[in-house]
Amino acid sequence: MFQTVFLWLLLKAGVFRQSGSTVMATVSKRTSDSLAVGFWADAGEGESQSKSDRYLAARLAAASADYKGVAITTFLLGLGVTLLLWLSAGIMLEHWCIAGGLPRWARWTWFATGCAALVAAVGRWVLPLLRCRVNLVYAAHAIEQEHPGLYNDLVNAVLVKAHPEGSVPMVVKSLEHRAAKRLSAVPNDVVMDRTTAVRLAYCLALLVGLACIYQVAAPKSLLVSAARLLLPWVGLAPPSRVRIDAPILSWRLPAEATAANRGENAEADSRRLKTDSGVATLVRGRQLLMTTVIRGLHSDEKPIVSVAPLPDPAAAKDATASATAAAKWQVAMQPGRAEVGAAARFTALLPDQTRGLDQSIEITIKAGDAHSLPVRIAVIDSPSLLVREVRYDYPDYTQRENETVEWQGDVRGIEGTQVTIIAESNQPLESAWIDFDCDDKRDVRLKVGASDLARATGTFSLRMNAERTAAEHSSYRLLFQLRGGAAISKDQVVAEKLEHRIEVTADLEPEVSIEEPRESPLRVPPGKPVTVRVLAVDPDFGLAHVGIETRVNGGAIQPEIVLLGREKKVSLARPFRDAAQLVPEQLGATAGGLLEYRAVAIDTRPQVANVSRTPWQSLRIDASAPAQPNLAPPPSPSDSAAQKASDDPQSDDPKNPRGPDAAKETQQDAER
Incomplete structure (x- = not known):
C-alpha cells in the first residue's frame, strides 16, 4: 500500500x-x-x-x-x-x-x-x-x-x-x-x-x-569545397566551373630554337623544375616554360598567366627597385594539343621569346572563373664548384717545401705527392666528388665543411701509370650535389664544366756505369786483384745504394759488394764514383773459369725504389795472364777521399775486396 x-x-x-x-x-x-x-x-x-x-x-x-x-x-x-x-x-x-x-x-x-x-x-x-x-x-x-x-x-x-x-x-x-x-x-x-x-x-x-544530385548538376565541385572546409590547412584551389591542373614547370635557354609545339616536351625529366611547398627555383638567365591542362573553358575565354615580380632582398631599400618589383604583367597562354573530352593543353613562356628571367616572380594561372594557386619562382645564380686552392705535400725524400697554389686547378707535381683540393661553391653542397679523366665517375669523395656548407676538401696522390710513361689520370673535374631547395634536385649530380689537367713528373731511374775495366772479357790471373771503377748518379733526387754483383760461370749471384749503403746518401744530382778490387780466387773463380760482374744503383724513392744495373761484364781466369794494374778510385764529388778511406778500411774482406793500400791511393788521388 x-x-x-x-x-x-x-x-x-x-x-x-x-x-x-x-x-x-x-x-x-x-x-x-x-x-x-x-x-x-x-x-x-x-x-x-x-x-x-x-x-x-x-x-x-x-x-x-x-x-x-x-x-x-x-x-x-x-x-x-x-x-x-x-x-x-x-x-x-x-x-x-x-x-x-x-x-x-x-x-x-x-x-x-x-x-x-x-x-x-x-x-x-x-x-x-x-x-x-x-x-x-x-x-x-x-x-x-x-x-x-x-x-x-x-x-x-x-x-x-x-x-x-x-x-x-x-x-x-x-x-x-x-x-x-x-x-x-x-x-x-x-x-x-x-x-x-x-x-x-x-x-x-x-x-x-541531395548532395549527390548537387554534385552532378552543379557547375562547381561540392567535394572540393567540402575538403577546403574540413582541411583548411591544405592548399586547395577554390571550386570553379573551369578546372586548372597543377602546372608542369620546365626550363629552356633563350638561344634554343622555338618550336611550334615546344610545350609537348615540357615533361622531360632532365629539365623539369620541382615544386616544393609552392616554390620552385630557376637558374638566372633561363626561360620558364609552363604547361597545364584546363577543363571546362568556353570558346571565348582565354587563359592568362599573371606575373608578379618579387623584390630583391638586397635592393629592398632602393625605392626604384621596389617600384619596379611592384609592376605586374600578364602573358597569354598558347593552346596546344587537345586532351580527352573538353580538356585542352596550354603553354606559356616567361618572360618572352628572347630573354631569360633575372628576377624572382610569383605566377598565377587565370582561366574563366578559376585561378590556380600561386607558385613562386626563385631565381638564383647558376650553381658552380670551383677549385680555390691546391696544396702540395711533397714526399720527404725530395727535400722540397710544401706549397699552396690559389685559384689554379691544374695539378703538376712529382709522383708520390699528396694533393689536397679545396673547392668552393656559390650554393650549399650536399656532396661533392673528384671525377678523374672526366668520365662521370665519383672517384674521390670530397668532405663538405660542417660550418661552411659551400666548401669541400679532398686529397689524392699523384701516381704514374703501370708502364710509367704518363700520369695515372690525365685530367679531372668536380661533381657535386646541391642541398634541398636549390635549383637542381638533391638527387641530380652536377658536373662542373671546367676540366683541369694533371701532370706527374716521374722519379727518374739512377744512371750507373763501369768506367774500368773497359775490356770484356778480360784475361786475368786467378790470384791477382782487378780494380772495378763504378760511376753512379741520380738525375733528380739522390742515391741510396751502389754496389757490384758477381757470379761465377753464369751461376747464382753472390753477395753484393757494397760501395754506398742506405745509411749514407748522396746529394741531389751529384755523381758518385768509387772502386772495388775483385780477386777471382776469393770469389770462387778458378783457372779456366769465368767471373761476371755488374754495377747496381738504387735511388731514394720510398716504397718502390728505382733500380738500375749495367750489363754483365766478364773476367776470364787464365793463370798465364799478366796482372792488371792497381787503379786507385778517383774522389767522389759528394764525399772527401779521407772519409771514404775511414769508412772502408777492410781490404781483405772478400765481400768488400778493396786493395790494402786503397786509403793511401785514394788520398794520393785526391791530392792529385
Missing part, C-alpha cells in the same frame, strides 16, 4: 511524464537521489535469489545496454545530419555568395567553430553514457512506456528492491513475481524507443541524396 501511494504521488508530481524527459537516464555512484538506482540489489544475507529476481535483473541489464546503444546511435546520426548541414552552409557560401571562395582565415574560423561544437556535444551527451550507469528506474519506465500492460509493476519492483525499508518481504516477492511474469510477454529486441534514431537516419539519407 505504501509503495502504491508513493508511486501515485510521483505521477502526480510529474516525475514520470509521457515523454520521460525529466527522468534521469544515467546515475553516478555518488548520487543520493532516491529515484537514482544504478544496479539491481542482490538477495540479503541468508536468503537465496529467486528465479523472478534473476530474470528481472537480466532484463533490466539488457534494457540498460539497449538504451546506451540506441543513445549512441542517435547521437552519431544526429552528428552526421549536423555535419552535412554545416558543410552545406559553407558550400553555399563558397559557390554562390563569395567570389573566389572562402579565404583561408574564414575557413579556419568555420573549422574551429565546428570543432568547438563537436567537443561540447560529446561532453554533453556521450561522456555521461561512457562514465555512468543507466538508471534502472528510467529503464523500467521506458519499457512500461512501450508496453502499458505492465501497469507500473516493473517500476514498483525496482523501487521496492532499491529501498526495502518498511516493506513486507512477502509483498516484495509477490511484486517481483508479478512484474517478471508480465515482462516475460515483452519481446527482448523491442524495448527502447528508436523513433528519433529512425527519423534522423531518414534525414541523413535525404541529405546525402
